[in-house]
Amino acid sequence: MATSPALLSRQYARPSHPLPRQLLAPSPVAVAASPAVRLRVRRGPTPAQAKFGKFDAADAPTEAGPTAPATSEADGAAGKAVLEDDSCLPSDLEGAIWQSGKASADFVNSGGMRGIAELLIPQLEFLNQEGAQAEVWALxxxxxxxxxxxxxxxxxxxxxDAGVAALLKHQWKDAKFKCARS
Structure with a gap:
C-alpha cells in the first residue's frame, strides 16, 4: 500500500532507504575560540518501551508483623495513619458506586475525552436470580x-441490549442522562 507524501507530515515521513548520517567537523576557528564545543545530533523522540514479566505471588513481598512492640510515638502515628486511610473507603455498595462515578467525573473534568467505566461487583455473580438485573440497573x-x-x-x-435500553429509557424519564443501545 503506497502512501502519498501529501498525507504524511514532514516530521513522520521517512524515505524508503536510510540516509547515512554525517557530522561536519567544526571549523578550526571555532575550536580555538572555545575548547568545550559539542556537536549536537538532532534525534526524534525515543519510542516508548516496556518490559513485561510474569508475576508470581510467591515473589511478592509480604507484610511482616512488627518484630518489636510498638511503644514509640512514631509507631502510634503510623497506626493512626492506616486507620485514616481506611476511613475514605465507602461502607456499602451504593457508596462504592457513587465514589466510582465521582472518580470518573474527575477524569472527565481533568480533560479525559472518552472512558469506559466497568464495575466488577462480586455480589452480583448470578444474574439469573430474581431481582438481580434490576439491582444492576439501579446501581x-x-x-x-x-x-x-x-x-x-x-x-x-x-x-x-436494545430491549433493556428501551425499558430503562421508558422507566427513567426523569434521568439526567440519555439511554442508548449499541
Missing part, C-alpha cells in the same frame, strides 16, 4: 446520575 443509575451531576455534561449510557 448503574447511581453511577450515571453521579457522573452527570459532577460533570455538568450530557452523559449517554450505551446498553448492549
Amino acid at each position: 448503574s443509575r447511581i453511577l450515571l446520575d453521579t457522573l452527570a451531576e459532577e460533570t455538568g455534561q450530557v452523559v449517554k449510557a450505551v446498553f448492549p
Whole structure:
C-alpha cells in the first residue's frame, strides 16, 4: 500500500532507504575560540518501551508483623495513619458506586475525552436470580446520575441490549442522562 507524501507530515515521513548520517567537523576557528564545543545530533523522540514479566505471588513481598512492640510515638502515628486511610473507603455498595462515578467525573473534568467505566461487583455473580438485573440497573443509575451531576455534561449510557435500553429509557424519564443501545 503506497502512501502519498501529501498525507504524511514532514516530521513522520521517512524515505524508503536510510540516509547515512554525517557530522561536519567544526571549523578550526571555532575550536580555538572555545575548547568545550559539542556537536549536537538532532534525534526524534525515543519510542516508548516496556518490559513485561510474569508475576508470581510467591515473589511478592509480604507484610511482616512488627518484630518489636510498638511503644514509640512514631509507631502510634503510623497506626493512626492506616486507620485514616481506611476511613475514605465507602461502607456499602451504593457508596462504592457513587465514589466510582465521582472518580470518573474527575477524569472527565481533568480533560479525559472518552472512558469506559466497568464495575466488577462480586455480589452480583448470578444474574439469573430474581431481582438481580434490576439491582444492576439501579446501581448503574447511581453511577450515571453521579457522573452527570459532577460533570455538568450530557452523559449517554450505551446498553448492549436494545430491549433493556428501551425499558430503562421508558422507566427513567426523569434521568439526567440519555439511554442508548449499541
